Amino acid sequence: MLDELRRIVTEVAQSVDLRTALDLIARRVRDALNVDVCSVYVLTRAVPAQEAGLLLQATEGLNKTMIGRVTLALNEGLVGLVARRAELVNLENAPDHPAFKFVSDIGEEFYHGFLGVPIIYRGDVLGVLVVQSIERRKFSSDQESFLVTLASQLASGIRQAQVSGELSQHEAPAADLGAAVVARGLPGSPGIVFGTAVSVLNSVDLESVADRVVEDPALEWQALLSAIDAVRSEFAQLKADFARAAGNTDENILFDAFIMMLGSSTFIGSMESRVQAGMSASAALRDTVREHAAVFEHMSDPYLRERAQDVRDLGTRILVKLRARTQDAQDLPERIVLIGRDLSASHLAEIPTDRLVGIVSSSGTGSSHLAILARALGIPAAMGVSDLPIVSLNGQEVVVDGYRGLLIVRPVGSFRQELSRLAQEEAQLTAGLKALCDLPAQSLDGFRIGMYVNIGLLADMAPSMTVGAEGIGLYRTEIPFQIRKQFPGEEEQAAIYREALETFRGKEVVLRTLDVGGDKPLSYFPIKEDNPFLGWRGIRLVLDHPEIFLTQIRAMLRASIGLDNLSILLPMIGSVEELETAKEYIFQALNELREEGEDISTPRIGVMIEVPSAVYQIETIAAMVDFLSIGTNDLTQYILAIDRNNERVAARYDALHPAVLRAIVEVIDASHLLGREVTVCGELSGDPMGAVLLLGMGIDVLSMSAGSLPRIKWVIQSFKQSDARQLLTAALECSRPTQIRAMLSQALEERGLGGLIRAGS
Numbered sequence: 001m002l003d004e005l006r007r008i009v010t011e012v013a014q015s016v017d018l019r020t021a022l023d024l025i026a027r028r029v030r031d032a033l034n035v036d037v038c039s040v041y042v043l044t045r046a047v048p049a050q051e052a053g054l055l056l057q058a059t060e061g062l063n064k065t066m067i068g069r070v071t072l073a074l075n076e077g078l079v080g081l082v083a084r085r086a087e088l089v090n091l092e093n094a095p096d097h098p099a100f101k102f103v104s105d106i107g108e109e110f111y112h113g114f115l116g117v118p119i120i121y122r123g124d125v126l127g128v129l130v131v132q133s134i135e136r137r138k139f140s141s142d143q144e145s146f147l148v149t150l151a152s153q154l155a156s157g158i159r160q161a162q163v164s165g166e167l168s169q170h171e172a173p174a175a176d177l178g179a180a181v182v183a184r185g186l187p188g189s190p191g192i193v194f195g196t197a198v199s200v201l202n203s204v205d206l207e208s209v210a211d212r213v214v215e216d217p218a219l220e221w222q223a224l225l226s227a228i229d230a231v232r233s234e235f236a237q238l239k240a241d242f243a244r245a246a247g248n249t250d251e252n253i254l255f256d257a258f259i260m261m262l263g264s265s266t267f268i269g270s271m272e273s274r275v276q277a278g279m280s281a282s283a284a285l286r287d288t289v290r291e292h293a294a295v296f297e298h299m300s301d302p303y304l305r306e307r308a309q310d311v312r313d314l315g316t317r318i319l320v321k322l323r324a325r326t327q328d329a330q331d332l333p334e335r336i337v338l339i340g341r342d343l344s345a346s347h348l349a350e351i352p353t354d355r356l357v358g359i360v361s362s363s364g365t366g367s368s369h370l371a372i373l374a375r376a377l378g379i380p381a382a383m384g385v386s387d388l389p390i391v392s393l394n395g396q397e398v399v400v401d402g403y404r405g406l407l408i409v410r411p412v413g414s415f416r417q418e419l420s421r422l423a424q425e426e427a428q429l430t431a432g433l434k435a436l437c438d439l440p441a442q443s444l445d446g447f448r449i450g451m452y453v454n455i456g457l458l459a460d461m462a463p464s465m466t467v468g469a470e471g472i473g474l475y476r477t478e479i480p481f482q483i484r485k486q487f488p489g490e491e492e493q494a495a496i497y498r499e500a501l502e503t504f505r506g507k508e509v510v511l512r513t514l515d516v517g518g519d520k521p522l523s524y525f526p527i528k529e530d531n532p533f534l535g536w537r538g539i540r541l542v543l544d545h546p547e548i549f550l551t552q553i554r555a556m557l558r559a560s561i562g563l564d565n566l567s568i569l570l571p572m573i574g575s576v577e578e579l580e581t582a583k584e585y586i587f588q589a590l591n592e593l594r595e596e597g598e599d600i601s602t603p604r605i606g607v608m609i610e611v612p613s614a615v616y617q618i619e620t621i622a623a624m625v626d627f628l629s630i631g632t633n634d635l636t637q638y639i640l641a642i643d644r645n646n647e648r649v650a651a652r653y654d655a656l657h658p659a660v661l662r663a664i665v666e667v668i669d670a671s672h673l674l675g676r677e678v679t680v681c682g683e684l685s686g687d688p689m690g691a692v693l694l695l696g697m698g699i700d701v702l703s704m705s706a707g708s709l710p711r712i713k714w715v716i717q718s719f720k721q722s723d724a725r726q727l728l729t730a731a732l733e734c735s736r737p738t739q740i741r742a743m744l745s746q747a748l749e750e751r752g753l754g755g756l757i758r759a760g761s
Contacts, residue, residue, distance in 0.1 A: 004032045005146055009153050010297055018161040022058035025150060029131060030060045033143055037061030037111060037132035041072065041079050042158060043125060054079055054128060056106070061132070063107045070106055077101035082116040082128045088148065089116045092138040113137030117147045121155040122184070122386075126162070129154065159183075160389040183385050185405040186650055188359065188371035189707070191380030192401045192419070192426050192759040195357045196333035197409075199394035200340030206315050209286040210391040217275050224271060224281035227321035231314070232262045258314055267292060282322055289315030337398050339390055339407075343370055353377075358400035360407050362388045365650035367633050367683060374402075375686060376454075376463070378430070378707030382407050384647040399423070403758050422759040429755050433710035437468040441702075441713045443695060447721040450701035451709055452508070454681055461503050463706040468713070471508040473703020474569070474629070474681040475500055477552065478516050487548065493555035501563045508565055510606070510629070510679075510703075511556050513549065513582075514542050515571040538572025543581055553589040557600050567604040569629055574611040579624055608681075610634035615663045618670040628671050629703075632682025632690075636660050654737040655684040661693065661731060661740075668697050679703055688756040689744040691715045696728030711756050718751045 008028045012021045022040045030038040039062055041054040053071035056062075074080045081099045082089050094100050094114035113133035119126045129151045131139070162181045199210055214220050235258050261267055270291065274284035289311055296308035336351055337358035348356065359374050359381040366383055374381035380402030388407070399408040399419050411419050442448045452473030453464040464472070480488060480496050488496075501509050515538045527536055542549035553568070560566035570582050583605060593600050607614070607621060610631035614621055622628060636655045637644045644653045654660075664680070671678045679701040684690035686708030694702065695716055702712060727747055731740045748754055 001032070001142060001146055004028075005149060007298075008032070008150065011294075012150075012153060012157070018157050019058075021154070021157055025129070025154065026058045026060040029129075029147070029150065033131055033139075033146065035061075035113070035131040035133045037130070039130045039132075040119075040127060040154075041083075041130065042119075042127040043083065044071065054083055057127070059106075061107075063105060066106045070103060072101075072103070077103065078114055079116060079128050079130060082118050082130075083125050086118050086120060086125050088118070088144060089114065090139050090144060091115075093136045094132070110134050113139065115139040115144065115147060117144070117151045119151045119155050119158060121159045124184075126155055126158045160392075181409045183388060183407040183409070185360070185362075185382045185385030185407065186365050186647070187403060187405040188361075188364070188366050188368075188381030188383035189374035189377075189379060189402045190711075190756070191358075191378070191430075192399065192403065192423050193335070193337070193357045193380050194397065194399050194420065194423055195335040195337035197339050197360075197393040197396050197398045198332060198336045198351070199390045200338060200343060206286045206289055206312065206319055209282045209319070210394045211283050212280050212394075214275075214278055214280050217278065220279075220281040220284075221272060221275045224275065224285065224318075224322060227281075227318050228262055228268070230321045231317050232259055234317075235259050235262070258310075261311075261314060282319060285315055285318055285322065333395075337400055339388065339393055339398075341388075341390060348373065348377075358398075358402075360385055360388070360398075360400060362386045362390065363647065365644055365647060365653070366405075367637075367644035367650075367653065372454075372683070372705065373456075375683075375707050376705035378463075384650060386647060401759055425755065426759060433714060436710050436713050436717070437466065439468070439713070439717070441716040443716055443719055443721045443724070445720040445722055447695070447698075449695065449699060449716055450679075451713060452510075452679070452681075452701055452703035453706050453709060454703050455500070455706075461500065465503070467706050467709045469504075469706065469709060471510075472500060472504055473508075473510055473679050473701055475509060475511045476515070477511055478514050481514060481516065487551075490551050490555045490558075493552060494558045497556050497559035501559055501565055504565065505563060506565065508567055510567040510569050512569040512571055512608070513539070514552055515539075516541065539570055539578055539582060540572065543578065543585075546585060549582075549585055550589050553586055554593060557590055557593055557603070558598065560603065561598060561600055564601045566601075567606060567627065569606045569608060571608045571631070572611060572634075573607040573609075573621065574613045576617065576620055576624070579607060579621060583624070606679075609667050610638070610682075612638055612663070615667055618667050619674070622671045622674045622676045625676070627677040627679065628667065629679040629681050630664055630667055632660070632664070632680060632684035635663065635682070636684075639663060655682070655687070655690060656693075656731075656737045656740045656744075658732065658734055658737070658740070661728075664694075665697055665728075665732070668699060672698065677701065686712060688712065688715045688748060688753065689741060692719060692724050692744055692747065693728050693731060695719060695721055696724035696726075715748070715753060715756065718753055719747075723747075 008025065011024055026038045026040060037060065039059040040057050042057045044053050044055050053073050056067055056070040059067060072080050074084050078089055078094060078097060078099050091097055091114040093112045095112065111132040111134055113136060116128050116130040118128055129147055131147065267288065270288040271284045274287060275281060293308040293311040296311065332352065332355060334355055335357045336355045337360060338348070338351060338356060339360045341362045343359065343361045356379060359370065359379055361370055361383050362385050364370055364383040368383060371381055371383050380400045382400055382402060382405045385407050393409065396409055399411055401408065408419065440448055441451045450470050451468065452471045453469040454474040454476070455461060455464060455472060456476040456479035497511060556566060556568060568586060570579065573579050586605060590600060590602065604626040606625050606627040606629055608629050608631045609615060609618070632655050633644065636653060636657070639659050640653065640657060642649050642653045644650060668678050677700045680694055680699055681703040685694065685702040686704035688711060691702065691712045692715060704712060727744065730743060734740050745757060748757060
């Protein structure tokens, strides 16, 4: 049964579309389990939600003419019971069960044995997979496991089909919602916007080829033929080169096989017919390769099955040549929502900034660097919206709700009107916040907080100057390292740091020393570790490579000559010994430069508190430095033992966890007793709820993305510090983050600040 399961899973994965996959499962499961019926029901979405139903989408054994026509409500029958309970139901004689309902016209009056399992994706029931038998029969635990495994494999495909619209043509119109589909991820950057999806493909991948409208099939076919000819010539040359190098022609059979396939009338003809039918050259190649690879995949001989990969490799090689010939400039829409699997800053750089209105990534979390960049740009983002049919979404109207991490596809009717209203209110809120630019972040009872910005590139400084930033609280020096192909030298680094220090002349600029490792790798300095977040990163790495550390410190010190606004921040300090060694290197660089004749002032030195061991040694550490900066992102993940970039557990990551809040309070109170200034530079500082509690803690400086600064300034100006202290006291008595969030949400709503934490005013 295990071998059969593997074969079915493989065939489903190779199916050209969901319709084919559903039919295949119904057919193959009926045979594998020796049952009389196998059916797949898919949940249709409706407004209100109570009107949702389970639509028959595939069957072997029932009346196939009823596919797409029979719908069961969630409170109807055994199928509805499985969906409603979200658990399997195994019955020896289904008609005896009180939930049994006879459905006419589908031919199930003769069946007794029943096994139904829910199809679940990330906690949401998407449908039900059912098998039935004429005889009375209790299905075994192995058969239950078989069906549960297939249902889990099917869930992702159904989800993709719902988002792409593939299933909508088979479903009855759902009340007012129509074809709209909502895909859920994680909040990345606040805001709500309408736009047109632009799909980003990260590599030459046949499965990521997008469908597009073709105006001239003849031109497409000619481009495809040229690409095929180029690959054929390439293989012929490789064949000759290999024979010459090997001194014989024994291995030429491999190249001959490729060349033969490139001349195959079946292979070529299949592509030509698809192009003539209106497909693009790349899409025709994609489907033809998929079709031919599937033939090999279904073969029982292991050697022949391996040839499926050869077919795909051949297709990829053709695609490379094809794209070199048809690299058409993409007609970008006016309002772009960028959608991709592993989006990065480089992808954003390829899009006109004035057109980019939203970002959706199927990977990452709210703490990912892409989300941080989106917040800096003031662009709504949804992260971790996994299993998106990225190719199929290209060109469709979508809505990004960054508050809730939602991607809404094809909204219509009153649902669209409501989303449009929320987007307009969001735009009005953003415009209104500009008036706060030149005002201080001062509470209603006179407590003032410094408002600094976090930046990573010099390009970030322009927006920072427009929002009233009082300084740079965190300059991520690793980003200039990441975008280069080698370690930048002292002169190059000094020039970069000098520009930041000069731009904020007369204001404090905090330069954090190189913090790589974990989720911030350097391509030219690879580090392979089983657990990089607990490994060689941050201060640990540079102390083991003092030549890197000293070069950077010298560059920082030289950049500060005549400006005297430099502060140096040391990341990932976990022990007194690390801090002592780092300070020794800083003063070594300072003395060297003074000996070389440079007139350099001693900079302020601070440490990031982001490792729990530093929290428990805070009195000792605070006494050794001039200031402290709490990095709530890493501190939260280390206290909670949660990788914030892991979509599977990211929902449990919460900087408002009582344990995290108590650690922050301990750091602030101990540091203030020693007269040390404390900054919070993690994402908590840009969270309206977090800002309220930090105000209550008496924080000195908040440092955040430029896009968040006006919002947080509004929060500070709307509260008394005494009220914030009361909320903090209540929060510390809570046992769950949800309790804290509910309390703070109410406090923000009461002061008219609800629009900062949700869509709408």
